[in-house]
Amino acid sequence: MPINILMPALSPTMEEGTLARWLKKEGDTVSSGDILAEIETDKATMEFEAVEEGTLGKIVVPEGTAGVKVNDLIAVMLEEGESADDIPSDPGAAPAASSSAPAEEAPAADEKKPAAAEAAAPAPAAPKSADGGRIFASPLARRIAAEKGLDLAKVKGTGPNGRIVKADVENAKPEAAAPASAPAAAASAPAAAAAPAAGPSADAIKKMYADRSFEEVTLDGMRKTIAARLTEAKQTIPHFYLRREIRLDPLLAFRGQLNKELADRGVKLSVNDFIIKACAQALQQVPDCNAVWAGDRVLKFKASDVAVAVAIEGGLFTPLIKDADMKSMSAISAEMKDLAKRARDRKLAPHEYQGGSFAISNLGMFGVENFDAVINPPHASILAVGAGVKKPIVSDAGEIEVATMMSVTLSVDHRVIDGALGAQFLDALKTGLEKPLTMLT
Secondary structure, three states: OOEEEEOOOOOOOOOEEEEEEEOOOOOOEEOOOOEEEEEEOOOOEEEEEOOOOEEEEEEOOOOOEEEEEOOOEEEEEEOOOOOHHHOOOOOOOOOOEEEOOOOOOOOOOOOOOOHHHHHHOOOOOOOEOOOOOEOOEOHHHHHHHHHHOOOHHHOOOOOHHHOEOHHHHHHOOOOOOOOOOOOOHHHHOOOOOOOOOOOOOHHHHHHHOOOOOOOOOOOOHHHHHHHHHHHHHHHHOOEEEEEEEEEOHHHHHHHHHHHHHHHHHOOOOOHHHHHHHHHHHHHHHOHHHOEEEOOOOEEEOOOOOEEEOEEEOOEEEOOEEOOHHHOOHHHHHHHHHHHHHHHHOOOOOHHHOOOOOEEEEEOHHHOOOOOOOOOOOOEOEEEEEEEEEEEEEEOOOOOEEEEEEEEEEEEEEOOOOOHHHHHHHHHHHHHHHHOHHHHHO
Protein backbone atom coordinates (compact mmCIF):
# COMPACT_ATOMS: atom_id res chain seq x y z
CA MET A 1 0.00 0.00 0.00
CA PRO A 2 1.19 3.62 -0.51
CA ILE A 3 3.55 4.96 2.14
CA ASN A 4 2.67 8.23 3.85
CA ILE A 5 5.67 10.54 4.26
CA LEU A 6 5.25 12.65 7.40
CA MET A 7 6.81 15.93 8.49
CA PRO A 8 9.82 14.84 10.59
CA ALA A 9 10.95 16.26 13.91
CA LEU A 10 14.50 17.23 12.99
CA SER A 11 15.37 18.61 16.43
CA PRO A 12 14.09 17.93 19.96
CA THR A 13 12.40 21.34 20.13
CA MET A 14 10.81 21.25 16.68
CA GLU A 15 6.99 21.40 16.65
CA GLU A 16 6.52 22.73 13.13
CA GLY A 17 8.64 23.71 10.18
CA THR A 18 8.72 25.17 6.70
CA LEU A 19 9.00 22.86 3.71
CA ALA A 20 11.59 25.01 1.98
CA ARG A 21 12.29 22.95 -1.14
CA TRP A 22 11.50 19.57 -2.68
CA LEU A 23 14.58 17.91 -4.20
CA LYS A 24 12.48 15.17 -5.79
CA LYS A 25 9.42 15.64 -7.98
CA GLU A 26 6.33 13.47 -8.49
CA GLY A 27 7.23 10.36 -10.49
CA ASP A 28 10.89 10.33 -9.40
CA THR A 29 12.41 7.06 -8.21
CA VAL A 30 13.60 7.30 -4.60
CA SER A 31 16.24 5.13 -2.95
CA SER A 32 16.96 4.81 0.76
CA GLY A 33 19.34 7.64 1.69
CA ASP A 34 18.21 10.02 -1.06
CA ILE A 35 17.52 13.60 0.03
CA LEU A 36 13.82 14.28 -0.47
CA ALA A 37 13.53 17.87 0.69
CA GLU A 38 15.03 20.76 2.64
CA ILE A 39 13.12 21.70 5.80
CA GLU A 40 13.53 24.85 7.88
CA THR A 41 13.25 24.09 11.59
CA ASP A 42 13.13 26.58 14.45
CA LYS A 43 16.92 26.81 14.23
CA ALA A 44 18.25 25.66 10.86
CA THR A 45 17.60 24.44 7.33
CA MET A 46 18.13 20.68 7.27
CA GLU A 47 17.98 17.90 4.71
CA PHE A 48 15.21 15.30 4.96
CA GLU A 49 16.52 11.86 4.00
CA ALA A 50 14.37 9.02 2.63
CA VAL A 51 14.48 5.70 4.48
CA GLU A 52 12.13 3.87 2.10
CA GLU A 53 12.51 2.90 -1.54
CA GLY A 54 9.85 3.58 -4.14
CA THR A 55 8.43 6.29 -6.35
CA LEU A 56 7.36 9.73 -5.14
CA GLY A 57 3.69 9.44 -6.07
CA LYS A 58 2.18 12.63 -4.70
CA ILE A 59 3.46 15.83 -3.07
CA VAL A 60 0.82 16.93 -0.57
CA VAL A 61 2.59 20.00 0.87
CA PRO A 62 4.10 22.28 -1.78
CA GLU A 63 7.51 23.82 -1.22
CA GLY A 64 7.53 27.16 0.55
CA THR A 65 4.72 26.13 2.92
CA ALA A 66 5.32 27.36 6.48
CA GLY A 67 3.82 26.15 9.75
CA VAL A 68 3.70 22.45 8.82
CA LYS A 69 3.21 20.50 12.05
CA VAL A 70 5.43 17.55 12.94
CA ASN A 71 3.81 14.27 11.76
CA ASP A 72 1.56 16.08 9.23
CA LEU A 73 1.35 14.30 5.88
CA ILE A 74 3.64 15.96 3.31
CA ALA A 75 3.86 13.37 0.50
CA VAL A 76 2.97 9.83 -0.55
CA MET A 77 5.45 7.19 -1.74
CA LEU A 78 4.49 4.29 -4.01
CA GLU A 79 6.01 0.85 -3.56
CA GLU A 80 6.96 -1.48 -6.40
CA GLY A 81 3.96 -2.41 -8.55
CA GLU A 82 1.82 0.50 -7.33
CA SER A 83 0.64 3.45 -9.41
CA ALA A 84 -0.89 6.85 -8.78
CA ASP A 85 -4.32 5.16 -9.00
CA ASP A 86 -3.54 3.41 -5.69
CA ILE A 87 -3.28 6.72 -3.82
CA PRO A 88 -6.52 7.48 -1.90
CA SER A 89 -8.28 10.70 -2.81
CA ASP A 90 -7.60 11.83 0.76
CA PRO A 91 -4.34 10.03 1.68
CA GLY A 92 -4.23 11.54 5.17
CA ALA A 93 -7.72 10.42 6.19
CA ALA A 94 -6.74 6.95 7.44
CA PRO A 95 -3.56 5.44 8.92
CA ALA A 96 -1.15 4.08 6.33
CA ALA A 97 2.41 2.91 6.15
CA SER A 98 4.72 5.85 6.68
CA SER A 99 8.19 6.72 5.56
CA SER A 100 9.83 8.32 8.52
CA ALA A 101 12.71 10.61 9.14
CA PRO A 102 15.16 10.90 12.02
CA ALA A 103 12.24 11.34 14.41
CA GLU A 104 8.74 9.93 14.81
CA GLU A 105 7.48 7.14 12.52
CA ALA A 106 3.84 6.14 12.05
CA PRO A 107 3.53 2.33 11.65
CA ALA A 108 1.68 0.61 8.84
CA ALA A 109 -2.05 0.06 9.16
CA ASP A 110 -3.36 -3.51 9.28
CA GLU A 111 -4.71 -4.09 5.76
CA LYS A 112 -7.12 -6.74 7.03
CA LYS A 113 -9.18 -4.24 9.02
CA PRO A 114 -12.21 -2.53 7.43
CA ALA A 115 -11.52 1.02 6.32
CA ALA A 116 -13.96 2.46 8.85
CA ALA A 117 -12.15 0.75 11.70
CA GLU A 118 -8.83 2.08 10.43
CA ALA A 119 -10.13 5.63 10.39
CA ALA A 120 -11.52 5.40 13.91
CA ALA A 121 -8.55 3.72 15.59
CA PRO A 122 -5.57 5.89 16.54
CA ALA A 123 -2.27 4.91 15.00
CA PRO A 124 0.00 2.96 17.41
CA ALA A 125 3.08 4.68 18.78
CA ALA A 126 6.18 4.69 16.60
CA PRO A 127 8.57 1.82 17.43
CA LYS A 128 11.50 2.91 19.56
CA SER A 129 14.62 1.14 20.79
CA ALA A 130 15.39 0.67 24.48
CA ASP A 131 17.34 3.94 24.54
CA GLY A 132 14.48 5.85 22.92
CA GLY A 133 16.03 5.93 19.45
CA ARG A 134 14.12 5.31 16.24
CA ILE A 135 13.90 1.77 14.81
CA PHE A 136 14.40 1.45 11.06
CA ALA A 137 12.08 -1.17 9.54
CA SER A 138 10.33 -1.57 6.21
CA PRO A 139 6.53 -1.09 6.13
CA LEU A 140 6.04 -4.79 5.33
CA ALA A 141 8.28 -5.80 8.24
CA ARG A 142 6.25 -3.58 10.59
CA ARG A 143 2.97 -5.11 9.40
CA ILE A 144 4.22 -8.67 9.90
CA ALA A 145 5.65 -7.75 13.32
CA ALA A 146 2.28 -6.32 14.40
CA GLU A 147 0.47 -9.50 13.27
CA LYS A 148 2.94 -11.76 15.11
CA GLY A 149 3.04 -9.60 18.25
CA LEU A 150 6.77 -8.95 17.88
CA ASP A 151 8.65 -6.19 19.66
CA LEU A 152 10.77 -4.63 16.90
CA ALA A 153 13.19 -3.34 19.52
CA LYS A 154 14.25 -6.98 20.06
CA VAL A 155 14.60 -7.91 16.38
CA LYS A 156 18.04 -7.68 14.77
CA GLY A 157 17.95 -6.08 11.32
CA THR A 158 19.96 -7.56 8.48
CA GLY A 159 19.10 -4.93 5.87
CA PRO A 160 21.19 -1.90 4.90
CA ASN A 161 22.44 0.00 7.98
CA GLY A 162 20.73 -2.52 10.26
CA ARG A 163 17.26 -1.94 8.80
CA ILE A 164 14.69 -4.60 9.75
CA VAL A 165 13.31 -6.37 6.67
CA LYS A 166 10.64 -8.99 5.98
CA ALA A 167 12.94 -12.00 6.55
CA ASP A 168 14.01 -10.72 9.97
CA VAL A 169 10.49 -10.64 11.39
CA GLU A 170 9.42 -13.87 9.66
CA ASN A 171 12.28 -15.71 11.36
CA ALA A 172 11.75 -14.09 14.76
CA LYS A 173 9.57 -15.61 17.46
CA PRO A 174 7.13 -13.61 19.61
CA GLU A 175 8.02 -13.31 23.28
CA ALA A 176 5.78 -13.68 26.29
CA ALA A 177 3.96 -10.50 27.22
CA ALA A 178 5.89 -8.29 29.59
CA PRO A 179 4.48 -7.89 33.11
CA ALA A 180 2.31 -4.89 33.76
CA SER A 181 4.37 -1.83 34.49
CA ALA A 182 4.51 -0.35 37.94
CA PRO A 183 2.30 2.65 38.68
CA ALA A 184 3.67 5.80 37.17
CA ALA A 185 6.17 7.60 39.33
CA ALA A 186 4.27 10.77 38.77
CA ALA A 187 1.40 9.41 40.85
CA SER A 188 3.50 9.50 44.01
CA ALA A 189 5.37 12.67 43.14
CA PRO A 190 4.29 15.98 44.61
CA ALA A 191 1.99 18.02 42.43
CA ALA A 192 3.73 20.35 40.02
CA ALA A 193 3.73 24.01 40.83
CA ALA A 194 0.88 25.91 39.28
CA ALA A 195 1.75 27.66 36.03
CA PRO A 196 2.16 31.41 36.31
CA ALA A 197 -0.83 33.46 35.33
CA ALA A 198 -0.86 34.49 31.69
CA GLY A 199 -0.41 38.16 30.87
CA PRO A 200 -2.81 40.31 28.89
CA SER A 201 -3.97 38.81 25.60
CA ALA A 202 -2.63 40.07 22.27
CA ASP A 203 -6.01 41.63 21.52
CA ALA A 204 -6.01 43.46 24.86
CA ILE A 205 -2.52 44.82 24.25
CA LYS A 206 -3.38 45.92 20.70
CA LYS A 207 -6.48 47.67 22.03
CA MET A 208 -4.27 49.54 24.49
CA TYR A 209 -2.37 51.03 21.54
CA ALA A 210 -5.42 51.52 19.30
CA ASP A 211 -4.67 55.23 18.82
CA ARG A 212 -1.04 54.61 17.77
CA SER A 213 0.36 53.32 14.50
CA PHE A 214 2.29 50.05 14.72
CA GLU A 215 3.40 47.09 12.63
CA GLU A 216 2.38 43.60 13.81
CA VAL A 217 5.25 41.11 13.39
CA THR A 218 4.39 37.40 13.42
CA LEU A 219 6.82 35.31 15.44
CA ASP A 220 8.82 32.71 13.52
CA GLY A 221 9.85 29.37 15.00
CA MET A 222 13.21 30.64 16.25
CA ARG A 223 11.75 33.63 18.09
CA LYS A 224 9.05 31.42 19.66
CA THR A 225 11.71 29.00 20.88
CA ILE A 226 13.89 31.79 22.30
CA ALA A 227 10.88 33.31 24.07
CA ALA A 228 9.86 29.96 25.59
CA ARG A 229 13.34 28.96 26.75
CA LEU A 230 14.29 32.33 28.26
CA THR A 231 10.93 32.58 30.02
CA GLU A 232 11.58 29.12 31.43
CA ALA A 233 15.08 30.20 32.47
CA LYS A 234 13.99 33.30 34.40
CA GLN A 235 11.00 31.58 35.99
CA THR A 236 12.69 28.35 37.06
CA ILE A 237 16.41 29.09 37.52
CA PRO A 238 17.51 30.96 40.68
CA HIS A 239 20.04 33.30 39.03
CA PHE A 240 22.73 35.18 40.88
CA TYR A 241 25.59 37.22 39.45
CA LEU A 242 29.33 37.53 40.08
CA ARG A 243 31.41 40.29 38.49
CA ARG A 244 35.14 40.76 37.87
CA GLU A 245 37.35 43.12 35.88
CA ILE A 246 40.17 41.59 33.89
CA ARG A 247 43.23 43.44 32.60
CA LEU A 248 43.66 42.71 28.90
CA ASP A 249 46.98 44.41 28.09
CA PRO A 250 49.15 41.26 28.41
CA LEU A 251 46.63 39.26 26.35
CA LEU A 252 46.44 41.90 23.60
CA ALA A 253 50.22 42.02 23.33
CA PHE A 254 50.49 38.21 23.29
CA ARG A 255 47.71 37.94 20.68
CA GLY A 256 49.46 40.45 18.43
CA GLN A 257 52.70 38.48 18.64
CA LEU A 258 50.97 35.18 17.86
CA ASN A 259 49.05 36.62 14.92
CA LYS A 260 52.30 37.84 13.36
CA GLU A 261 53.79 34.35 13.71
CA LEU A 262 50.63 32.68 12.31
CA ALA A 263 49.97 35.13 9.48
CA ASP A 264 51.62 32.90 6.85
CA ARG A 265 49.16 30.12 7.80
CA GLY A 266 46.16 32.42 7.38
CA VAL A 267 45.34 32.25 11.10
CA LYS A 268 44.08 35.32 12.95
CA LEU A 269 43.19 34.80 16.60
CA SER A 270 40.48 36.91 18.23
CA VAL A 271 40.16 37.89 21.87
CA ASN A 272 37.04 35.70 21.95
CA ASP A 273 39.15 32.65 21.01
CA PHE A 274 41.28 33.25 24.11
CA ILE A 275 38.17 33.67 26.25
CA ILE A 276 36.81 30.31 25.02
CA LYS A 277 40.09 28.60 25.85
CA ALA A 278 40.37 30.28 29.24
CA CYS A 279 36.79 29.32 30.18
CA ALA A 280 37.39 25.72 29.11
CA GLN A 281 40.51 25.50 31.26
CA ALA A 282 38.77 27.18 34.21
CA LEU A 283 36.06 24.49 34.02
CA GLN A 284 38.82 21.90 34.33
CA GLN A 285 40.39 23.69 37.29
CA VAL A 286 37.03 24.08 39.05
CA PRO A 287 35.25 20.89 37.88
CA ASP A 288 32.20 21.37 40.11
CA CYS A 289 31.24 24.27 37.83
CA ASN A 290 31.33 22.00 34.77
CA ALA A 291 27.80 20.77 35.41
CA VAL A 292 24.13 21.02 34.45
CA TRP A 293 20.89 20.83 36.41
CA ALA A 294 18.97 17.62 35.57
CA GLY A 295 15.70 17.98 37.48
CA ASP A 296 16.47 15.99 40.61
CA ARG A 297 20.24 15.71 40.27
CA VAL A 298 23.36 17.40 38.91
CA LEU A 299 25.36 16.03 35.99
CA LYS A 300 29.09 16.78 36.16
CA PHE A 301 31.17 16.51 33.00
CA LYS A 302 34.77 15.65 32.34
CA ALA A 303 35.15 17.44 29.00
CA SER A 304 34.87 21.22 28.64
CA ASP A 305 32.22 21.76 25.96
CA VAL A 306 31.73 25.53 25.65
CA ALA A 307 28.77 27.10 23.86
CA VAL A 308 29.25 30.53 22.28
CA ALA A 309 26.33 32.84 21.44
CA VAL A 310 26.27 33.94 17.78
CA ALA A 311 23.83 36.66 16.75
CA ILE A 312 21.93 36.04 13.51
CA GLU A 313 19.03 37.82 11.87
CA GLY A 314 15.94 37.26 14.01
CA GLY A 315 17.66 35.49 16.91
CA LEU A 316 20.79 33.66 17.95
CA PHE A 317 22.53 30.29 18.00
CA THR A 318 24.87 28.87 20.63
CA PRO A 319 27.21 26.62 18.62
CA LEU A 320 29.36 24.31 20.69
CA ILE A 321 33.15 23.99 20.84
CA LYS A 322 33.59 20.47 22.20
CA ASP A 323 36.69 19.50 24.21
CA ALA A 324 37.79 23.14 24.07
CA ASP A 325 40.32 22.59 26.86
CA MET A 326 42.18 20.07 24.67
CA LYS A 327 42.28 22.13 21.46
CA SER A 328 44.93 24.55 20.28
CA MET A 329 44.15 28.23 19.88
CA SER A 330 44.31 27.95 16.08
CA ALA A 331 41.92 24.97 16.12
CA ILE A 332 39.43 26.86 18.32
CA SER A 333 39.68 29.88 16.04
CA ALA A 334 39.07 27.90 12.84
CA GLU A 335 36.20 25.91 14.34
CA MET A 336 34.51 29.00 15.76
CA LYS A 337 34.72 30.82 12.41
CA ASP A 338 33.17 27.82 10.64
CA LEU A 339 30.39 27.39 13.20
CA ALA A 340 29.58 31.11 13.22
CA LYS A 341 29.34 31.24 9.41
CA ARG A 342 27.07 28.19 9.24
CA ALA A 343 24.99 29.54 12.12
CA ARG A 344 24.32 32.73 10.15
CA ASP A 345 23.38 30.59 7.15
CA ARG A 346 21.18 28.41 9.42
CA LYS A 347 23.10 25.34 8.34
CA LEU A 348 24.01 23.93 11.77
CA ALA A 349 22.92 20.43 12.74
CA PRO A 350 21.26 20.07 16.20
CA HIS A 351 24.29 18.31 17.72
CA GLU A 352 26.36 21.38 16.86
CA TYR A 353 24.31 23.78 18.99
CA GLN A 354 22.86 21.55 21.72
CA GLY A 355 24.71 20.35 24.80
CA GLY A 356 27.58 21.65 26.86
CA SER A 357 27.44 22.91 30.42
CA PHE A 358 28.53 26.51 29.99
CA ALA A 359 28.05 29.38 27.55
CA ILE A 360 29.71 32.66 26.59
CA SER A 361 27.83 35.76 25.41
CA ASN A 362 30.21 38.46 24.16
CA LEU A 363 28.70 41.88 23.43
CA GLY A 364 32.01 43.68 23.79
CA MET A 365 32.38 43.78 20.01
CA PHE A 366 29.22 45.93 19.97
CA GLY A 367 30.67 48.39 22.47
CA VAL A 368 28.65 47.11 25.46
CA GLU A 369 30.81 47.50 28.57
CA ASN A 370 28.90 45.21 30.94
CA PHE A 371 25.63 43.29 31.11
CA ASP A 372 23.96 40.25 32.69
CA ALA A 373 23.17 37.23 30.49
CA VAL A 374 20.30 34.77 31.00
CA ILE A 375 21.31 31.16 31.62
CA ASN A 376 20.47 28.75 28.80
CA PRO A 377 18.95 25.67 30.50
CA PRO A 378 20.11 23.09 31.40
CA HIS A 379 23.44 24.95 31.65
CA ALA A 380 24.40 26.04 35.15
CA SER A 381 26.19 29.26 34.16
CA ILE A 382 26.88 31.74 31.38
CA LEU A 383 29.61 34.38 31.09
CA ALA A 384 28.67 37.86 29.84
CA VAL A 385 31.71 39.56 28.30
CA GLY A 386 31.94 43.33 27.87
CA ALA A 387 34.22 45.55 25.80
CA GLY A 388 37.83 46.23 26.69
CA VAL A 389 37.98 49.86 27.84
CA LYS A 390 41.02 51.96 28.76
CA LYS A 391 40.73 53.10 32.38
CA PRO A 392 42.96 54.58 35.07
CA ILE A 393 43.90 51.95 37.65
CA VAL A 394 46.16 51.75 40.69
CA SER A 395 49.08 49.39 40.01
CA ASP A 396 50.52 46.93 42.52
CA ALA A 397 53.21 49.53 43.17
CA GLY A 398 50.54 52.05 44.17
CA GLU A 399 50.90 54.18 41.05
CA ILE A 400 48.12 55.35 38.78
CA GLU A 401 48.39 54.03 35.22
CA VAL A 402 46.16 53.45 32.20
CA ALA A 403 45.10 49.86 31.49
CA THR A 404 42.67 48.09 29.15
CA MET A 405 40.05 46.54 31.41
CA MET A 406 37.30 44.09 30.45
CA SER A 407 34.24 43.55 32.65
CA VAL A 408 32.79 40.02 32.88
CA THR A 409 29.65 38.85 34.69
CA LEU A 410 29.02 35.21 35.55
CA SER A 411 25.31 34.36 35.76
CA VAL A 412 24.99 31.30 37.97
CA ASP A 413 22.30 28.71 38.75
CA HIS A 414 22.36 28.61 42.57
CA ARG A 415 20.96 25.06 42.56
CA VAL A 416 24.24 23.85 41.06
CA ILE A 417 26.93 26.42 41.89
CA ASP A 418 27.33 28.34 45.14
CA GLY A 419 28.87 31.78 45.44
CA ALA A 420 32.32 30.65 46.59
CA LEU A 421 32.50 28.07 43.79
CA GLY A 422 31.56 30.65 41.16
CA ALA A 423 34.20 33.00 42.60
CA GLN A 424 36.84 30.26 42.20
CA PHE A 425 35.86 29.86 38.57
CA LEU A 426 36.19 33.61 37.90
CA ASP A 427 39.56 33.66 39.66
CA ALA A 428 40.82 30.84 37.42
CA LEU A 429 39.46 32.65 34.37
CA LYS A 430 41.10 35.94 35.36
CA THR A 431 44.46 34.23 35.91
CA GLY A 432 44.30 32.56 32.50
CA LEU A 433 43.47 35.74 30.61
CA GLU A 434 45.93 37.96 32.48
CA LYS A 435 48.72 35.37 32.06
CA PRO A 436 47.88 34.07 28.57
CA LEU A 437 51.08 32.10 28.13
CA THR A 438 49.82 29.68 30.82
CA MET A 439 46.95 28.69 28.53
CA LEU A 440 49.39 27.15 26.06
CA THR A 441 51.34 25.10 28.60
